[in-house]
Amino acid sequence: MSLSPSLIRTPELDAWIKIHRTGRLTIATGKAELGQKIVTAIATIAAEELDVDPARLTVITAETGVTPDERYTGGSNSMEESGTAVRQAMAHARKRLLEMAALELAEAVGNLIINDGTISGRSNDKRITLWALMGGKSFNYTIDEEIAVKSPDAYRIIGKPVTGLGFAGLVCGTTAFLHDLELPGMVHARALRPPNYLAKLMDVDDRSVRAMAGVIAVVRDGSFLAVCAEREDQVVRAASKLRRLARWDTTERLAANVNIYEQLKSNPRQSLLVVDGVPSDAPVPPQDLGSEQRKTLSATYLKPYHMHGSMAPSAAIARFHETGNLEVWSHSQGVYPLRSALANVLGMAETQIKVTHAPGPGCYGHNGAEDAALDAVLVARAIDGRAVMLKWERDDEHAWEPYGSAMRVEMKAALDGRGKISGLSHDSYSDTQVARPGADGGFSKLLPAWYLQEPVAPPKPQPNRAPHGGIHRNADPIYRIANKRIVKHLVEALPLRVSALRALAAYANIFALESFMDELALADDQDSLDFRLAHLDDDRARAVLEAAAKTANWRGRANAEGAGQGLALAQYKNQKAYAAVVIDLRVDDSGQIDLQRAVIAADAGQVVDPEGLRSQLEGGLIQAASWSLKEEVTYDSGGITSRDWETYPILRFADVPTLETVLIDRPDQPFLGSGEATMGPTVAAIANAVFDAVGVRLRQIPFTPENLRAAAAA
């Protein structure tokens, strides 16, 4: 098996590294920098493997035709895929460079050392630099996956604090986000979305808008409506006027009359048994909770639609050249798949399109980035070859981004005479978890395509069959349980648009499983920590759980009026980073939850950039706490009603707990993706702590005072 799928796609050494005569090196990754600090990690890995100062490196990221194709930046795969690929590429480059230097310096390879790119030998004081050997030249090798990488004992950089790259620009406001780019002659555009998914544009008398200062064009294609002007303030004015003039047919209504959690149970669906993390076509068996059932318990857990809620609305730039070729700048997580998706809708060859990643605000999955790209292209196509910067507004992002799906998880289990789980059944009901655009044949997952005069409709979602893929991600417990029945249900005809949101279904599945573990333990008067350990064989899982409990001074159930402590554990996708979370909180008389302290213990394999890892884990915890305490996308039959930060509140500084993170470094182990590891454990640890504080079991997100009071009354 290949070390990384990226090496199969791009085996050429020269695609990953260029050594310049100037003593600088360019390292390429096909992943995009999304704020997760992948650039820092890649630079650190490359610098370590080659023994050069990281300051000599420029890391270039996702750009079609320039960097390797590493598909999407998501799924916590970047370190495992790109990190591993870059390390192997550098190991090969190093070997080749040492062989060349051995000839030049008349020295055996084994006697050579590299110091910041200068190679010297033992027997004489001759030396040569990597750039003198290779400056401007190509390696012309296919990366050999058998070449050994540097042993961790020889590390000089990894394992020590690393200087984060790119911070100066961020704190000075000089980093150019996509939204800040200025191309020569660039004009500005806004797309005007319908009042809801189903509305159709009847007519728009746009004469007064066309006559406005700076307006270049009103673009209409079916129900797609956009306006373009010389200056941004002009287009903002024009868009708000056009919005008042457009008349929409809103006869079709959203299916909001039936509660979403009912729809998840009653709508048509496909149900698949999941065995060892993989969906199968075997018939779904009835529940079997084992022969010896001393106690049985069942519970249903509910998660609403959540938003990505990027800090800036999506944006894109598009420009057509005279040749008919198209250039796009996007903050998409996948520049190559976006190129395919655009080619598909526009009927162009992929080779005619170039997509460059430019930094956007954190996206946490599939937000409006790709849709904005098609919006920009549709406007650019209607004007005269000038670059078009198209930006969504806050309302567009809140109301039109593809949300994380609502979910319903039903758990059932029995305990045997020794207090162990004798059988467990887990049913996850959800819409699809991933609807990322790509080469979708006669279909398109790009929003604007659905509204064209000749629409290109979205494809019907199919069950994700990947191991630990979408709806079944983290449904399979990492605990030792004899009779497991895990079923994923892909539910159809649900009301809102959905796609990949950080952690996918792992968030809801871990919420259910790790809450249920506590319910089982407490129903049998067992300690939550001991109960988990009694079912846990995996030493690395045990280690993070014990480390978190120790750091947080785990005290067990205390019945301390209003003050609670809760813990939870997961290994993301059952194959990535391990994370345990302990939460201390207080609940006041109104049902308001105040997070006080959060402890994370995590094992992400070998640690390259400890600060970067810590910020991914803590950022995940805070975002998951926000989802859990505050967030729910609201809608009625007329459309989405959570359209800004007041109707969709998120966590603020006043709500954030103090944080403490313990990293368990495993220098001899492969990288394990960490960006989504804390989401699930966080929500369950909060629910478990609330139960500890006030004896109320929260099974419905968000944990607002209203939902808490309702749970207390139930």
Add this chain to the structure above:
Amino acid sequence: MTNFTLVVNGHNHVVTADPDTPLIYVLRNDLGLKGVKLGCGLEQCGACMVLVDGKAEMSCSAPAGSFVERPITTIEGLGTADDLHPIQRAFMAERAAQCGYCIPGMIISTKALLDKNPDPSEPEIRAGLADNLCRCGTHGSILKAIKRAAREINT
């Protein structure tokens, strides 16, 4: 469109714009100060903070014309990569940025806070940043950075 003068980062700028244009578009597009970020345009997120009369103010809705004779400082006016303001240095030292989109607004709010209260308690810091949202969950590092900045400024 009319001409009016804004004082930004210590310089006088004559701008030609509709005075009811929200300040942020004038700062970003006429004066090229792209460190001022648009997050919502609704005065709900704090990404667009600038300093006016020593206070952090949102620039995404208030008309540019209302800032005549009220000197404005943007993130660009605080420091540069070669000459960082202590707050910027503290944010760097704590690596207090993930995507970084919210960070200019955070730094401006911090500046207003520390100018008024050089030695704030943790609750005062949280209250001082109450108008700023961060979706990446960088709050922990930002709080550390603000405490570090306060220490540096006070010593």
